[in-house]
Amino acid sequence: MIADLERAGWVMIEGGKGSHRKFAHDRSGRKLILSGAMGADAHFYQEKLVKKAVQEVKNEK
Numbered sequence: 001m002i003a004d005l006e007r008a009g010w011v012m013i014e015g016g017k018g019s020h021r022k023f024a025h026d027r028s029g030r031k032l033i034l035s036g037a038m039g040a041d042a043h044f045y046q047e048k049l050v051k052k053a054v055q056e057v058k059n060e061k
Contacts (some may be wrong), residue, residue, distance in 0.1 A: 001034065001042050001050045008054040027060045028053070 002012075002021070008050075009025055016022040016033065023032040032053050034046055 004050055004054055005019065006033070008057055010053065010057070025051075025053075025057050027057050 005023055006012075009024040009027075010032065011025070013022050013024050013031075017036045020033055020035045023034070032049065034042075034050075036042065036046075
């Protein structure tokens with residue numbers, strides 16, 4: 001999922017606590033926070049969130 005975000009232009013920014021990672025995109029007015037350890041299985045809601053975020057920035061081109 002992180003690779004999908006990064007290919008779409010999302011970058012990891014500081015501010016995540018513990019196993020949380022925070023992402024931002026220039027064309028999106030929101031931040032995206034993913035929880036869980038690196039390599040851990042993603043929750044279904046996180047997969048939906050990432051897909052929606054990727055589509056959001058693709059549609060703004």
